[in-house]
Amino acid sequence: MYILQAIDVYKKFHRLEVLKGISLQVKKGEVIAIIGSSGSGKSTFLRCLNRLETIDKGFIEIDGEIMVQNNADGKAIYSPEKDIERLRRKMGMVFQNFHLFPHKSVLQNIMLAPLLVKNINEAEAKALARVLLDKVGLDYKADNYPFELSGGQQQRVAIARALAMEPEIMCFDEPTSALDPELTGEVLQVMKDLALENRTMIVVTHEIGFAREVADRVIFMDEGVIVEEGKAEDVIINPKHERTKAFLSTVLMAR
Amino acid sequence: MDYLLLLIPTMLKGTSITLKLFFLTLAMALPLGVILALARLSKFKPLNVFMQFYVWIFRGTPLLLQLLFIYFGLTFVGITLERFTAAVLAFVLNYAAYLAEIYRAGIQSIDRGQYEAADVLGLTKMQTMSKIILPQMFKRVLPPMSNEVINLVKDTALVYVIGISELLRVAKTAAVTDFRFTPFIVAAIFYLIMTGVIQQFFKWLESKYEFYE
Ligand SMILES: Nc1ncnc2c1ncn2[C@@H]1O[C@H](COP(=O)(O)OP(=O)(O)OP(=O)(O)O)[C@@H](O)[C@H]1O
Ligand SMILES: [Mg+2]
Numbered sequence: 156m157y158i159l160q161a162i163d164v165y166k167k168f169h170r171l172e173v174l175k176g177i178s179l180q181v182k183k184g185e186v187i188a189i190i191g192s193s194g195s196g197k198s199t200f201l202r203c204l205n206r207l208e209t210i211d212k213g214f215i216e217i218d219g220e221i222m223v224q225n226n227a228d229g230k231a232i233y234s235p236e237k238d239i240e241r242l243r244r245k246m247g248m249v250f251q252n253f254h255l256f257p258h259k260s261v262l263q264n265i266m267l268a269p270l271l272v273k274n275i276n277e278a279e280a281k282a283l284a285r286v287l288l289d290k291v292g293l294d295y296k297a298d299n300y301p302f303e304l305s306g307g308q309q310q311r312v313a314i315a316r317a318l319a320m321e322p323e324i325m326c327f328d329e330p331t332s333a334l335d336p337e338l339t340g341e342v343l344q345v346m347k348d349l350a351l352e353n354r355t356m357i358v359v360t361h362e363i364g365f366a367r368e369v370a371d372r373v374i375f376m377d378e379g380v381i382v383e384e385g386k387a388e389d390v391i392i393n394p395k396h397e398r399t400k401a402f403l404s405t406v407l408m409a410r
Numbered sequence: 411m412d413y414l415l416l417l418i419p420t421m422l423k424g425t426s427i428t429l430k431l432f433f434l435t436l437a438m439a440l441p442l443g444v445i446l447a448l449a450r451l452s453k454f455k456p457l458n459v460f461m462q463f464y465v466w467i468f469r470g471t472p473l474l475l476q477l478l479f480i481y482f483g484l485t486f487v488g489i490t491l492e493r494f495t496a497a498v499l500a501f502v503l504n505y506a507a508y509l510a511e512i513y514r515a516g517i518q519s520i521d522r523g524q525y526e527a528a529d530v531l532g533l534t535k536m537q538t539m540s541k542i543i544l545p546q547m548f549k550r551v552l553p554p555m556s557n558e559v560i561n562l563v564k565d566t567a568l569v570y571v572i573g574i575s576e577l578l579r580v581a582k583t584a585a586v587t588d589f590r591f592t593p594f595i596v597a598a599i600f601y602l603i604m605t606g607v608i609q610q611f612f613k614w615l616e617s618k619y620e621f622y623e
Binding site for chain 2: 205207240243244246247248250252254255256257258267268271272300301302316317320
């Protein structure tokens with residue numbers, strides 16, 4: 156039983172074909188790392204999974220419920236909005252640039268969605284936010300505003316904010332790419348902790364070391380297709396395809 | 411000195427008309443501008459086009475002319491408004507158009523990531539607007555907004571054309587009948603006091619919003 160199934164997903168931006176038949180099946184508790192060069196469609200794929208982008212063709216099912224499927228003409232048809240809203244709530248998302256709400260304190264950032272979307276009361280939301288802040292090691296920053304935090308701290312708040320909606324699957328789009336190198340460690344550590352809790356995670360990343368250490372499965376994308384996938388050791392240490400080898404040698408050389 | 415004592419009560423009466431028009435306009439144009447800005451940004455084509463037309467009309471013609479149209483022009487189609495009502499209507503419609511454009515620019519200046527973050531958290535479009543976008547927009551538009559509000563004080567003088575005795579008209583009448591220049595000086599001082607207070611108010615408002623970013 157898969158918690159997420161995406162089958163043969165196609166996506167075009169105007170004429171540009173960005174996803175050319177991507178399939179991914181994720182089991183509960185699995186950690187998937189998606190790697191690949193710039194422009195290969197990693198972000199787009201992730202964004203399609205929680206319908207920040209709509210797909211042209213393909214099938215996506217979350218937790219046993221269909222979000223989108225092809226009609227007889229092979230065109231993607233989305234399920235009714237009400238169902239999709241429920242499904243999307245099972246997906247948490249962490250962005251490269253955090254996108255915290257600048258006019259809200261750290262605590263308010265985390266409380267906001269539970270208050271508005273889950274309709275829990277103020278005291279409960281606050282308690283929940285405190286627990287999550289503690290988990291990402293930032294309880295002492297509760298009353299600060301995002302601009303007063305370092306990039307790494309902001310990203311940890313963003314992770315706590317996503318966790319507050321108790322998603323089934325956490326998606327990360329290059330969560331450390333906007334950070335100074337010395338700040339990536341603290342964010343990766345939080346993500347490792349989440350992986351140890353058996354959370355289902357899909358992580359687009361350039362951190363090959365992290366992928367190797369934490370991911371159950373690594374997926375290498377290039378030009379809108381999955382070129383190679385498998386256990387982290389296999390894909391990263393013994394890649395089979397030339398394109399994977401070329402990509403890995405460039406990223407590994409860069410450090 | 412005696413002349414000033416005679417003059418000031420009438421001038422204050424004019425000022426009260428000016429202030430009444432000022433506050434009524436603000437109270438209605440500030441929120442109406444938000445609604446118009448949202449309509450202008452709406453994906454619903456007819457609404458969007460109507461708003462472009464509205465803004466074009468009210469920014470593309472002098473406020474003076476709009477006053478004349480609403481007070482005198484409407485009588486030709488059988489609508490007669492009281493002077494002051496006509497003035498308020500013209501000012502609200504005009505200022506809402508300007509404010510809508512300011513708000514619109516403010517809304518559009520907000521990073522798309524804010525919408526996406528709210529969206530993936532499950533906020534509705536309404537919640538995203540009211541809790542995330544508009545509060546941030548408000549901070550950003552304070553400087554252009556304070557310009558508009560100061561303009562509004564000065565623009566109130568225009569209602570003399572439909573015979574309303576606001577501050578400047580009162581001053582002018584006094585100057586002509588008494589054959590003195592003093593009323594104009596007093597009027598200038600009154601305007602400076604009003605605009606000065608507004609400037610300070612916006613300074614204070616901006617400092618209140620300095621708690622973030
Ligand atoms: N909203 C959009 N409109 C048009 N083209 C887009 C849009 N988003 C992405 N693209 C294009 O789609 C392609 C894939 O982009 P995507 O962001 O998915 O790549 P990526 O693998 O995440 O790259 P990176 O590592 O640089 O983040 C790129 O050529 C990009 O320019
Ligand atoms: Mg990307």
